[in-house]
Amino acid sequence: MIQVEHLSKAFFDYRRGWVPAVDDVSFECRPGEIFGLLGPNGAGKTTTLRILSTVLKPTAGRAIVAGHDVVLEPEEVRARIGFMSSNTGVYDRMTAWELVEYFGRLYGIEGDALKARMEEIFSWLQMNEFRDVLGSKMSTGMRQKVSIARTIVHDPPVLIFDEPTSGLDVLVARAVLLKIAELRDRGKTIIFSTHSMQEVTKLCDRVAIIYKGRLQAEGRPGELLERFDQPDLEELFFHLVERADADAVASA
């Protein structure tokens, strides 16, 4: 379970001054649910996910992840989450098996328990045929599977994916999304960021549309279309962006 309450994060930038990357954002993600953060470039998605994964501290507000406050108990949070971003890579000189084993050990899993968990993951992700392939020799699809494997090796209840399909071809992207859906069906709490309406429509139980750091709307996709009287997610998105821009002009 993830609870985000009035979360804000501002960065100081010499050119732009204080940039409110995340501005008073609140939402909740529940177990067995995929929650999508949908927004354009620079909307504040990555900053939000970095706060949830304890990489960044918020300027204001709070976030509780798997029962622990991200600022007050970061280690408790880190033990209970898997965070995958485009930086969650593989190492050129380690094989698939060695890399996942290495991360398993970092999470404190050892011996038979680690071996059993790895066998389960390698077969679930169909990674057995490239167990012994070095990172430097892997295809993009293989690398993405290894990234998922290292993210879930400690079987965390909460999974945070920052644009997990960015830069992937349609086949690899589809395989990743199917695995994320399976993790949801196993009862995980999943949050992921995307700028793809299609991914949200296909995958998300609930979505938060974020623009310029602010949450513009949040709810089940179908419910949102009804609430704002829009025919599809794309139209809804443009409607919310135009409304936010008009509000910004009016209050300037």
Ligand SMILES: Nc1ncnc2c1ncn2[C@@H]1O[C@H](COP(=O)(O)OP(=O)(O)OP(=O)(O)O)[C@@H](O)[C@H]1O
């Ligand atoms: N370390 C930083 N220093 C200064 N500004 C930052 C920093 N990190 C993010 N920002 C700014 O905060 C805003 C939100 O950025 P963020 O990366 O969270 O957006 P995003 O929705 O993830 O976008 P993208 O889809 O491009 O990754 C942007 O204006 C960005 O330039």
